[in-house]
Amino acid sequence: MAESVHETILQVRDLSVSYGPIQAVKQVSFEVRAGEIFGLLGPNGAGKTSTLSAVEGLLKPRSGQITIAGYSIDSQALEAKARMGVQLQATSFQPELRVPEILRLYAGIYGVSLKEGKVDQMLEGLKLQDAAGKRFGELSGGQKQRVTLAIALIHNPPLVLLDEPTSGLDPQSRRQLWERMEAMRERGHGILLTTHSMEEAESVCDRIAIIDHGRIIASDPPSVIMETYRNDPEVIKASRKGRITLEDVFIGLTGREIRA
Ligand SMILES: Nc1ncnc2c1ncn2[C@@H]1O[C@H](COP(=O)(O)OP(=O)(O)O)[C@@H](O)[C@H]1O
Ligand SMILES: [Mg+2]
Structure with missing residues (x-):
């Protein structure tokens, strides 16, 4: 691959997406580098697919800039799309x-x-x-x-977009897909995936952004997010069997209310 490892392959800046009066994505910014697996982690309706659709050029954002390997998905769509x-x-x-x-x-x-x-x-x-x-x-x-x-x-393509790639897979298929993603990372692809699985975020993602109600509320390697919040009583309200997990942090940050 021409692009070298650690180079920014996707840049999303101040992205907002609306469907009529519904604001699905609000001023979201993040970047994905070559040779990393980046996870957008959020509950149902958080705005993950809307973010991906904007990156893919399938829907026009209300505002913000998206570049793929330096090409704007808006003004250089052909060059941008050829790279994802x-x-x-x-x-x-x-x-x-x-x-x-x-x-x-x-x-x-x-x-x-x-x-x-x-x-x-x-x-x-x-x-x-x-x-x-x-x-x-x-x-x-x-x-x-x-x-x-x-x-x-x-x-x-230098950038690969996967929207909930492991939902519905059995453990064997899921594990195999994680290994395929890791092999893609080794070859220098940048991978952006969405998931609501903490286990997936912890197992394969180099960095994650937790997104909820259209906003990114934390963005770091999973281990750093854990360390940041595990002793924060404002976030950790409950844990299971006395062991604090990334899921406890996630629930603490996004709330216990069930999403449609
Ligand atoms: N085509 C659409 N028309 C209207 N509202 C939509 C449409 N697609 C998604 N939404 C709304 O935008 C919000 C974000 O949805 P989505 O990006 O699909 O979330 P996620 O992929 O994280 O589950 C939700 O409130 C959802 O109901
Ligand atoms: Mg979705």
């Missing part, structure tokens, strides 16, 4: 297409030429050899998830 990979929902794919057909289709969309043997190589890398002849609709959840991730990476 987005994991699409499995429902975006035609269920009757076979996996190699899907890979070729998206390679074509991104202008990537798949040389002889490349598709087999990709299937092998995804541990999908057995699924090569199957239709997308016949795959298991974990297999579909691997195909959507492969497509996000097909043009080797």
